[in-house]
Amino acid sequence: MIVSGDGAQRSSTIVSAGEALVDLVPTEQRPLAPLAPRLGGGPYNVAVGLGRLAVPTAMLTRLSTDAFGDALAVRLTDSGVRTDLLQRGDEPTTLAVVTVDEAGHARYSFHVEGTADRLVADPGDLDAAALAVGTLSLLLEPGASVYTELARRSAERGVFVSLDPNIRPALVTDPDTVRGRLDALAGVAGLVKLSDEDAAWWGREPEELLAAGAGAVVVTRGAEGLRAFTTAGVVEVPADTSRPVVDTIGAGDSVHGALLAHLHDHDLLTRDAVADLDADGWREALGFAARVAGWTVSRAGAEPPTRAELAGDGATP
Template sequence: MHGSTGTEPASKAPVGGGDTAAPPPPALVIGEALVDVLSGSGGPCRSHPGGSPANVALGLGRLGHPVRLATRVGSDHLGWSLRGHLERSGVELSPGSVVDAPTSTATAVLDAMGAADYTFDITWALSATVEGSLRDGPPAHVHTGSIATALSPGADQVRHAVRALRASATVSYDPNLRPLLLRSADRERERVAELVALSDVVKASEDDLGWLHPGDSIDVTAARWARSGPALVVVTQGAAGARAWWRHGHRDVPPVPLEVTDTVGAGDAFMAGLVSRLLQAGLLGGGPGDEAAKARAALCAATDTDRLPAVLGDALTVAARVAALTCARQGADPPTAAELVV
């Protein structure tokens, strides 16, 4: 997925304010971390750390945000490599995330255009220690999505956590649906609709919406979601860019002209860039007291218009650039804040 560079990229200022400001509460990402095995396009197989929520956590960490990942990682050599990859980018694993079991994998077969088709070997559940740690913090923002919100038994744990945490934190969600792992679309719609309604920001792909609601246009589904709870809904459309909906309108995000190596992790990078910029703008975030309510009210006020405010247009531009830079290299390898301003 690509986006626009129509406005200035992310500021070089530290996330959270000046030198005298207290460190911001961490963002909490809940979801799977796994290893992507890439094959196809005439080259040898390659392994890269991945998992949609883990990629979002990685992107937030590289953009300078304190971030914690509540996940399930094996104690094998793949898990050791995956943990090192995340920790080097500033991602802290929640206590109990490492388990005595194999690390999950996703095998991505790339076509000639660099697009990926996946098969999975995955187990998803949160340990009791991880579940207990979710009450610590509280986090400023909670992100979840993909396999973690769909695959039993962990999916119910994630939904319970989101419902409990949203009083003190804002929420983002990316369905990132994997039909090979799911029940029928008829049975998934209610689960997805519940999480959409609990969220402040939702990002999905056009494939997600097409699979869930094959009889409706993307515009109809996204507009309906934007009226059900979230202040902002963004649908990525591959090389065509993206489109954002809010209660009173929509806006296209044109593509960035960069050479594509592969599209692995592009949507996750978009999500990380969008959340990062909205956190910086005070339109997402929470913590003790009523901070989440204030941020949620600010985001709702910003979208209570037929013209998207410049701050939200800027956030979409930054998100698209983060995604495009990720497409320019192999695997889910999002840029750092320094690379974004170059």
């Protein structure tokens, strides 16, 4: 248990809220290669990553009762993620068809109409230390409004909110509404994690997000590494290149999960603690996230490492 700013006791669990889907990934790097199903979705990958790092984690989403939904639920359990917040329905599972270029970079097309994850119901107030939101779940109604209201309400109650926009422009039908939603969430977030592509689409510089109220902003820059923007300045670390890149599926999600795991491990899951973290503290946090992402991109699909794997290569567990 932890004690929040309002003096109330609260669970140390991190809740990852949003879509869980199936990526259909080519088995070879050639046109019309056979596709293999891999379980994913940004918030789902964050939950799996946290669970594998032995952080108390729960997943909030609506899963289909089809075979894909069953497989998604089993993988959460196998990864150490609590499933008591899962909702189920007979709608189909969201599918993402993935293409991977010669450098291993992934591109997606989505099949989202009438799927289960966008029909999530508000679970009420969460007993949690942190709530992570983002990706498709903040684009597709009616779920987008549910997750946005849950995050706003959670922040008011002292729950640490972490936002990863992970924008998919092809699914954005009303850019002004989406940007307004992201602006509102950034203003109450302890952490905003985004890619340089996200920042360009959003049209917000990291310094603007800090001024709006975010505790800190971490920008992923692919092979260029990670950069944290804080009230104390900017901190950078390089990407972990100790392993060859197979594909980049789930790389940003691994960074998001690893940052939350590090903050959890060091009792830093409050906006004030994140805002006050010094440059050395951010180098340690970013370095850990880079190592976790380096493991993830070294194997096909979103397969983040466990604590034991990190310890085995000499990384700080």
